[in-house]
Every structure is written in C-alpha cells, then in structure tokens.
Amino acid sequence: MMRTNNKITRFSYAGSAAKRKQKRDVDLDRMERNSELPVIFLKGFGFRPQLNLHDKIHIDGPLCPGSLSKDKQCLAELSADGVDINNRNVHCDVCGRAYEMPHSFQEFRQIAHKAYDGFVNSQAEMITLDVPYNAIKAEAEDETRKIRIKWSQKDGRNQAVIYFIKKDDQGGEKAHAFVDFDREEIRHDSGDKHPEEYLAKITAEFKNTDIEIKYGKQNKAQ
Numbered sequence: 001m002m003r004t005n006n007k008i009t010r011f012s013y014a015g016s017a018a019k020r021k022q023k024r025d026v027d028l029d030r031m032e033r034n035s036e037l038p039v040i041f042l043k044g045f046g047f048r049p050q051l052n053l054h055d056k057i058h059i060d061g062p063l064c065p066g067s068l069s070k071d072k073q074c075l076a077e078l079s080a081d082g083v084d085i086n087n088r089n090v091h092c093d094v095c096g097r098a099y100e101m102p103h104s105f106q107e108f109r110q111i112a113h114k115a116y117d118g119f120v121n122s123q124a125e126m127i128t129l130d131v132p133y134n135a136i137k138a139e140a141e142d143e144t145r146k147i148r149i150k151w152s153q154k155d156g157r158n159q160a161v162i163y164f165i166k167k168d169d170q171g172g173e174k175a176h177a178f179v180d181f182d183r184e185e186i187r188h189d190s191g192d193k194h195p196e197e198y199l200a201k202i203t204a205e206f207k208n209t210d211i212e213i214k215y216g217k218q219n220k221a222q
Helices: 002-036 105-122
Strands: 040-042 045-051 057-063 067-069 089-091 098-100 136-141 145-154 157-166 175-180 185-188 201-205 210-214
Touching (some): 040 105, 045 105, 057 105, 145 175
Antiparallel strands (some): 040 045, 145 157, 157 175, 201 210
C-alpha cells in the first residue's frame, strides 16, 4: 500500500511541475506578444494595449505625454489628484507635470479601448454580408475565353457586371454588360469592346420583363 501511495505522490509532483512549466511558457509567450503591442495616443494622452491572463485586450493608461528629453517621452502612468473617480485632474509622479484630461479615468480607458478595437478592425479584410459589391460571384473559362460575374452598384441601384475576356488579347481589352435589376435592363460599356465580338445573343428574364438582344452586322450601333 505504501508503494502505491509513493507512486501517487511522485505522479502528483510530476503533474505539478508540468503545469508550472506550461504556465511559465504561457506567461513568457504573453509577455513577448505584449512587447509587440504599440503605445497608442488618443486626445493627446498615451495608452498601452495589453493581453491579460485570458488573452483579452485591456488598456493601461492614461500615460504621460510629456517629454523627458529631446528624443524620449515620459509615458509613465498618470495618477489622479484626490480620490474622486470622476476627477479629470491628473499628475505624473515621474516628470512632475500636471494635466486636465477630457474624461475621467474609467471613461477615458473605455474610449481608448473602443478606438483601439476600431483600429484593429480597420486592418482586417472587409466583407459585406448584405450585398457583396465588387465580389466575384462566378468565373469560368476554356482554352480561349473567360467569363466573370461581379456584383456592383450604380447610383444606389444593384447590378451585375458580366465580363467577356479573350485570353489571347494582350491589350487587356474586354467587353462587359451591365445587368440592372432595378430598371430591368441590360447595357454595355461603349468604352470597351462591343459584346457582339464575343456573343451572338443575350437573353434575360427579369421579374416583369423579358429581354432578348441579337447581335449581328446590322446591330453594331446598338
């Protein structure tokens, strides 16, 4: 029975050591990531985003915007004058400067947090889940031709743009047709090649209108 207890004790020590090592590794990783986060400035005061134990961003600050030398800012955490949590008067214990903030401590941190979240969000790819304008919706090709369909918008109206592309066209020229769902019509861009160079006919069925456009020598001006 004693051997069994000793084995349990040894396993317990080994498990505790492994957990401590894992925690140290996690802490070191967090410290390294925190060192890469920037000091941000908002309304003249500094703030420092930091990852907490749950890998959630919190904001330290406000930080002193004063200068210690020509090339070095103070950036020490400011202290409130008095105990009133709504007090906007603060001072720096390092450089001795005094300031009046535009907001109380808690409110200022909350605003800085939202501003930083907005900055992070602005760096991400933006995808609309309403109408995916400028998103390629379909694409197909063979040995000589390619067709591509995108969502677009003009003057607040929804439309699809259908591109017709010849692969051997070194000049990058193409034809494209606009399918206007709101007006239930099809147009082409006169600045590009005419669709008749690629197509013999276009047909479209809208909710209230059926359209058929036949291309031929007599229709070049269409």
